[in-house]
Amino acid sequence: MSEAVASADTRREPTAEEFIEMRDSQEFGRLRSAYRSFTFPMTVAFFVWYVVYVLAAVFAPDFMGIDIGGGWNVGLVFGLAQFVTTFAITWVYVRYANKKIEPLAADIRQKLEG
Template sequence: MTTAQPPSGAHPEPRTPSPQDFVDMQATPEFQELKKRLRGFVFPMAAFFLIWYAVYVLLGAYAHDFMATTVFGNINVGLLLGLAQFVTTFAITGIYVKFANRELDPRAAKIREELEGPLT
């Protein structure tokens, strides 16, 4: 009885890492660097956005006259700051995607390749 060999040039099946492989990988400098870079981006960006959102809510609750200041036509400061919340959300998302593509994904792919073998 013969075992089927993959055609020449075909990629081997990825191996399935054991739970211990994952634990061991978490202790490596590569994984620690990946985690450090992720946290270095996410925590400051989350803090920025939460502070920005809290300022908006507090202005809405306590600075009625300021938020009601007409900028032009029926558009007031409160409406512009509310719309800026959406703009900020989309901007942060775009910035994160660029950051992840440049900094996180290559490192994560390298770690995955170490665990599972070459990607097909």
């Protein structure tokens, strides 16, 4: 039997009261705060960046159509930057979560499951 399966068998199932108690605890508040302090600002920033891209495409087609050479224009570069930004945010979030969120979640999990 693998160690992962064996450790899963030794975990205890927390009661509903324990879940409620943990939900109301300062520990869970810190976890929620750590998650929100990254996701809310990053979501707003990316949404603004996306809306600027869309609005520029709609209301500034001459700007977006500026040729920058090699068959590339400003609109194409901005569009590709959307993908790059998405991957960059994902990479930064994974690093942030591993450093800030996962230790808090693991501590809560350990306290609930033993």
